[in-house]
Amino acid sequence: MIYQKEQALGYRYNGEILEIVAWGKNSLRIRAVMQGEIINTDYALLEPEPTKCIITVQEDKGEIINGKIRALLEYIPGKKDCLLSVFHSNGKLLLKEYGDGGALRLKSREFKPRIGGDFSLTVSFASDPEEKLYGMGQYQQTVLDWKGSIAELAHRNSQVSIPFVLSDRGYGFLWHNPAIGKAVFGKNITQWYSEAARQMDYWITAGDEPAEILKSYANATGKVPEMPEYGLGFWQSKLRYWNQKELLQIAEEYHKRGIPLDVIVCDFFHWTKLGDFKFDREFFPEPEQMVQRLKELGIQLMVSVWPEVAQDSENREEMQEKGLLIKPERGVDITKLFGGNSSILDPTNKETREFVWEKCKKNYYDMGIHLFWLDDAEPNYSALDFDNYRLYMGSNLQIGNLFPQMYARIFYEGMQQVGMDAIVNLVRCGWAGSQRYGALIWSGDIQSTYEDLRKQLCAGLSMAVCGIPWWTTDIGGFTGGDPNNEGFRKLLLRWFEWGTFCPVMRLHGDRIPSRKLYHKNGNEAMFTGGENEIWSFGEDAYEVMTKYIRIREKLRPYLRKLMKEAHIEGAPIMRPMFYEFPYDKNCWSLQEQYMLGDTLLVAPILYENTFEKDVYLPLGSAWYSLLDKRMINGGVWLTISANIDEIPVFVREDKMTEDWGSLFQ
16 A cells, blocks of 8 residues: 655555655655664755755555655556655656566565564665666775775775665665675676665665765765864874884974974874773873973974773772663674773763763863774774674674764764864774764775785775765774885875875884884783885985875965865765866776866876876866866866976966965975
8 A cells, every 4th residue: 555644655565564755855865674664764864955856646656756856656556566766756766666576576675684683685676787886985996986886884994884875877776774785786686685674774865966966865874073173184003103202203293304293193092991991001100291291392292092891990890780782692792802801892872972972082082182083983893794793773794884974973073072073083884874973984904015006096086985984094004014115105196196195294104123022021012014115115215205295285275275175065085086077987987086076186106117197087077187287178188297205286277376386396
């Protein structure tokens, strides 16, 4: 039976309820349950602004129209089912359920019961083989267009699963379900699968251009806060500044050399025990004075916080007693082995969030530390058995992908409560809606290779499509870089040049060689990596990196403008070429160049021993090359030379000013 209930178009038959409601401008939310009632979950979707929709119901069909989007339900009498189709207001079909396949007797919405009351859920749509799909978060692949690919819906170190896609057909689609699963974008069928779910829930919006679609998505899931000024400059990090003296020496050296530095990072195991959330006073005897000295130098301190709580942590017994830890479904209460046996805190529990923030406020924030590095945020279980963990909100299979969003929420809400507005924290993972909790996501423990460099560009652009404008990467890669190796030095320079034109510019890595460290009592402490400061790679590399830090400083006014647009409008900072030039078909296939905002076209060198780049200049503008100082009409490919200290960057003619002309000088 197709029906109207208030502002919802619905269908009910044989225990299933399907309902469609307007959810923001030009957008619909579509939910279905089996043997139950529709559930008002708010995993990522915010309560929308009211919109006027039109609902009509006839005997065997019903439709709902909300601005540029229209959904049609058609009852199929012989099949005793209904078929859902979604259209743009111009009549273009955007999405259609796959149907039963005739004699195949398939189901577009397939609920299979699981013990405990959940269902495994598969939702199938007909596929346009020519469609292009973008987004899905961060996967370590050189894939920008997901058509013909499969994506695991699960987080891993360096993998961020955000189930949102933007289609070149004119829609955006959010699978509003944080369950472990997969998405299949085949030529013959598109499928979304969840291991454990209580209902089907997705959101879809229609638009004429990618910018319109992504603005609707940002309105639906939230926007980043204002970016503080220290987010615009250069950040220095390594694995790891192991004591107060070393950290201050590095900061003082940057100051002495006159090199602008906005942030320095105190990485993991600066603490006593995992889960104590405080400095180890043996290595950091006066953290208050350390923070004060850094502020005198104009440098912010970022400290690492992990979600693990060791068995011998001073907080372990209380947290376990109160049920604030993730619990394995089977086996012993251990979920992480690195750095000692530990369990992982449960951020889906409000009491956990309050407990952890209280500790971090007392031991960090009240010292003047207002910038946190939320590492291991997938979380990084030692055994990635996704079916073996239970959280306060449900099983890991059902809601596990929500963890990084909730982890960021601990610190965002805590800092907001004490009066901060411009909040940014570095997080190693995310999900839909993470951006509204001040999450700056980075690409995890990647390798120091040109292949990984290319993967990160695809990752950054895909994250931008998914509503995550704050994104960064370990310049030089995290693992495998030797400062004395000439090949690595060249890779580092190419990465550093590109990092200058990323939303946040951050040098980090576990450099060779590592060094063992010890406590005064002779017990072994956590090791540290090799040197990773800009003077660690030879004089030639130092000169190039200093040059690009100066360029980054010149970019501050422009970056400040882009950050404001991200905060107010939800606009991405790194933009795939099709975002600015959707009517140029070539721009939908470009994945090794991008727009930084609406003005700069950036084309980094991504291959070893390569000193030129094939660049496409889109139609609709002439372009000024910052390298060879010439104006070139759009709609052409060209090959531009770039020495080891150069990166091809172009300025749109209508945005050209004298300041841009002197950027590289």
